[in-house]
Amino acid sequence: MPPRRAPRTLPKRHGKKLRDNIQGITKPAIRRLCRRGGVKRISGLIYEEARGVLKVFLENVVCDAVTYTEHAKRKTVTSLDVVLALKRQGRPIYGFG
Numbered sequence: 001m002p003p004r005r006a007p008r009t010l011p012k013r014h015g016k017k018l019r020d021n022i023q024g025i026t027k028p029a030i031r032r033l034c035r036r037g038g039v040k041r042i043s044g045l046i047y048e049e050a051r052g053v054l055k056v057f058l059e060n061v062v063c064d065a066v067t068y069t070e071h072a073k074r075k076t077v078t079s080l081d082v083v084l085a086l087k088r089q090g091r092p093i094y095g096f097g
Contacts, residue, residue, distance in 0.1 A: 022051045022052075022054070022055050023051070025050075025051055025054060027047050030042075030046070030047050030050045030051070033050075034046070034050075060089065061082065061085050061086060061089065062085075064084075064085035064088055064089065065077050065081040065082045065084075065085040066081075067085075068080075068081040068084050068085060069081050078097075079096045079097055080096070080097040082096075083096045083097050
């Protein structure tokens, strides 16, 4: 009878480090949005302020979109839900439904 081998151990997985997702909106991304809006120079304090405003805006849109989804008894948010949520907030967008 051959000797038994010890079971191989798999490498340990490290959990993902959670950070505030709003920090994923990078400084260059905010700068590009400002450039599109016609801004030439940007103060260093703008970046955190822009992230805060963007977070509030997205929370409102996502909340309304999820409300439309739940009312339709679906679990998947569609592009039409987002379009209707934006229209409800007075920011209509065309070309998606």
